[in-house]
Amino acid sequence: MADNILLDKVGLRLGGQHFRFDGSLPGGAITAITGPSGAGKSTLLNLLAGFEIPDQGRVLMGGTDVSGAHPSQRPVSLVFQDNNLFAHLDVFTNVALGIHPSLKLREADRQVVLQALQRVGLDGFAKRMPGTLSGGEKQRAAFARALVRQKPVLLLDEPFAALDPGLGISMAKLLLELHRETANTVIIVTHDPQEVARLADYAVFVESGAITLQAPAAEFLARQDLPALTAFLSG
Amino acid sequence: MLTGSEQRWRFAWGIAVLTGIFLFVGAAVAALLSWDTGALPSRFFTAYTWRILQFTLLQALLSTFLSVVLAAPVAMALARRPAFPGRIWIIRLMAVPMGLPVLIGALGLIGIWGRQGMVNSALVKLGMEQPVSIYGLSGILLAHVFFNLPLAARLLLAALERLSPEYWLLSSSLGMRPFSVFRLIEWPAIRRVLPGVAGLIFMLCVTSFTLVLVLGGGPAATTLEVAIYQALRFDFDPPRAIALASLQIGTTALILGAMMLAPGPGDGGVTAGRAMRRLDGVSSPARAWDGLMIITSTLFLAMPLASIFVAGLKADLWALVTSAAFLRAAWTSFAIAFPAAVLTILVSLAIIGARQAIADMRRPGRIMTWLSAVLGATSFLVLLVPPVVLGTGWFLILRTFGNVASFAAILVGLINMLMALPFVMRVLAPAVESHRRQTARLATSLGLSGKRRLWRIDLPVLARPILTAMSFAMVLSLGDLGAVALFGSSDLTTLPWLVYSRLASYRNNDADGLALLLGIICLVLTMLGTAGQRRQRHG
Incomplete structure (x- = not known):
């Protein structure tokens, strides 16, 4: 089993916005990062990729502290939109x-x-x-x-958002196959609840610069108690 | 994103370039101000300097007014006729005066509007006593309109074409008459860009040198720039030159300050991409009016250009091309223009790189933000200190080191570099920025940096805009008379200086031939510089 990604009390200030991420993203699984726009999904991904360096806290991958590492020095591959x-x-x-x-x-x-x-x-x-x-x-x-x-970790930033829905589904299938073959850790930012259902083992909800919910995908999709999540799932 | 060492290097280069420019400009200004300060205040506002200042502003004001007022109907006519055969060529023709060395344009205008020109010959035949004069105020205005009407027309046309196509459909379905269309749609669009366009043209006319030198120059029709030149070159009266230069810097500073408050003139790019349907242009009066506007303006622009060609062909071109004077001048011109263009590119890239390095810092801080703004404004601020003033200052400095002529070529090259900087920055900065937006994160994530990124990622994409910018800079330098005018001599003869001295010694035939040759060189360079753009759009 691949190692988890650890966000150890990561703090970051960008402009006037504060971000605070704490938690662990399971290794060898597909985790979807969702949330309203402007909540900090992409910032979270940028922290993992190394495009942002935390002000406080550490980012650990495979047990190694990569907080200050240059993007090319991290064990990650990237796919942008x-x-x-x-x-x-x-x-x-x-x-x-x-x-x-x-x-x-x-x-x-x-x-x-x-x-x-x-x-x-x-x-x-x-x-x-x-x-x-x-x-x-x-x-x-x-x-x-x-x-x-x-690389053991694959980061995707809304990779299918610019594609037709049908094409998005077949691409998601390909991603899933590749994931099963390589057993890598996949972190995917998405704004599509159906994509969460199709792809993810786990899902993370980001709201006003912090992770407010992390759960297995099925449980995540069934949750009713968070208004912002309900709005996201029904939108 | 840059690696730490890349960031430091770019930063260092930016600072070095910035320091160099400020030292170069600052030394010239300091040399001017420290010269004979005791007698200065009394020389600021003599009757002479006052008259010169008045004339400078008056001709600029009239030129701007005429250019804009005449350009507006042309732009509106072209906007109302979005598709007719030859339209694209008329719009391209309007770009020609901007790239044409000013001296050549002046020769073309003399060919049409001069004493022996077409217009006056026709007027005399019609029995008119007093022909149109190409010299003095009327000539300066004519020439300024020739150069600036197309600029204004292109900018206004772009503003009109940026309006959404639905506006025109809506206006015709609402049954708007042409005057209502003008009042409710066209005029608001024009008014938005008008301050920027007028400010730009006013600035160009206030600092106009070559046209005033060739067509004015008498005591009644001299601008500050030409008066500075005359004070140094003919009367060798540095205090007077200093007083005039200070007035000049003060005036341009005021105008630039006012322009910064006004919205920019926008982009002159041709936006023929979208299909426009102008149902308001189908009536016969509308057709007749638009036709008249388009044909008149096209003739006004095309005839002087044709005259350059026809007059140039009358000269013995082969003898000119093989003459020692031409070959030497051409060699000198290239020896100045090529290094100047290369230097302009390097300086621009250093400025852009440093600003990028600052933008990449996560928290740049107040000093860095300020530095970035200064870097960005530098290319613009060099407009504040016109070539003649720079030349004057350095002339005073170098005089103490011996014969100025031996430094002159380097000085002219450096001044040309500064003159080209704003234009080169306008081409390169957006190209570099869009390239960075598309590739920076990807290149960083793949570990492409330093030389590898330069050769694999940056140069293949940026080579094209760099070549375009370089051709602009070279054409500007090849056609420039402003910087070389102070130093031109038998030791330093560039092509424009050769044309000018032939003209001054009334060898008009030679001047016409040389002007055609210089025009062809500039045209070829421009074509080489912009050749790949269309190809790129297809690819």
């Missing part, structure tokens, strides 16, 4: 950057990239430029890169 690919580099190069940023590839590395593309359903797309891909294909390429990076 968009701009996951460098528009001037072809799909192969974009994925290969996940193996090593210098792009010094051995033959075995090239095979790994091609296999990853094949796995996400982009066989034959290696030479294509991102501009010629659909939104779903771009996200598949981003998944392929996350695969070759082989």
Whole structure:
């Protein structure tokens, strides 16, 4: 079983807003982060990714304190909502950057990239430029890169929000398959309750800069006692 | 996000560049102010300086008024005709005067409106006694309108095209007459950008040098900039130059201050993307009026340009191109313009990089926020101290070190660099910012930094805007007469200076030919600089 991610009394002030995150995100599972917009979902993800450094407290991954570590030094891969690919580099190069940023590839590395593309359903797309891909294909390429990076944690920031609903479902299926194959820890920010139901083992509710509820997904979706959560689930 | 060492380096470069610019400008101003201060106050407001100041403001005011008032109907006509064959070419034509070296434009105007020009010949044939004069106030106004009407028209057109298409559908379904459309839709849109547009043109006309030098220059038609130049170059009277330069800095500071209060003129970009349906333009009077406006303004702009071409071809171009004078001037021009353009790019990137480094700090603090604002305003503030003033100051400093001519080329290059800075920043800053928005987090998360990011991620994308900005800077420097005017001599002859001296010695034929050559060089550079943009849009 993979290690949990620990947020040890993490405090952060951005502009006039205060954030305070405390808790543990289970390793080897899919955890959905939800909440009203502006509540701090993305800030929480940025703290995990290393785009924000906490003022107080620690972030631990795999038992190691990564609070001050540069984003590239953390055991995480990232998939954003968009701009996951460098528009001037072809799909192969974009994925290969996940193996090593210098792009010094051995033959075995090239095979790994091609296999990853094949796995996400982009066989034959290696030479294509991102501009010629659909939104779903771009996200598949981003998944392929996350695969070759082989990091224990995958962070996703509303990765399917820009896609059609149908496409979102099939992409979620792919994510689930990849998760089962690699047994990685997945943290996904989403504003869609159905996505929580489809994907997540656990769910976290973020409200005014703090985690107000953390529960297994089924229990989370059935909760009635938090007004903000009820509004979120019915919205 | 940057690594710590990257952040420190960018910061250091930004500070270095900022210090360099302030030292360069500050030294010039200090040299001016420390010269013979005892006699100064009495020289500020003599009858002479007062007259010059009055004329400077008067011609700028009239030029601005005429440019804007004449541009408005042209912009409205083009907005009401969103699709007709050749429209895009007319709008492109309106961009030409902005990129054209001012001296060449002046020659074209003389070709049409001069004593032997088309207009006056026709007027004489019609039996008119007094032809239109291209010299003096009327000539300066004509030239300023030639250069600024298209600028105003493009900015106003952009403001009109930013209105949502539904406005026009709504206005016609409500049965609005043209005057109501003007009062309720067009005028409010124009009024919003008017202070910015007028302020920009006023500033350009107050600091106008080349046109006034060529078309005015007599005691009755001299602006501050030209008077400074004359005080130094002809009379060698530094105290008078200092008094005039101080007036000039004071005036531009006031205008810039006023402009900062007004909303900006917006972007002159052509927004032909959206389909506009203007049902209010189908009536025959509307068609006739729009046609008249568009054709008149097109002729007004195109004829001087055609005249440059026709007059230039009359010269013995081959003999000119192979003449030692041309080759030497061309070499000098490039030897100044190329390093100046490269330096402009480096300085701009240093400023942008430092601001980015500050923006990346999580809590920049008051000093850093202030520093970032200063960095951003620097490129703008160099407008405060015009080239002639910079040249004057450095002239006074370098005089004590021996022959100024030996430093002149470097000085002209540095002044050209500062002049190009605001334009280059306007191209590069948004390009770098949008590139950063798209790639910064991704590059950081993949551990791309330093040289790797520069070569793989930044340069491939930014090469295009850098080339565009560099071509702008080179064209500006190649066509500039303002900085070189103080130092131009047989030792330092750039192409514009060569054209100007041919013109001054009444060898108009040579001047026309050289102007055509310089115009072609600038056109080719502009085309090279902007060539990839269309391709990029497809890709």
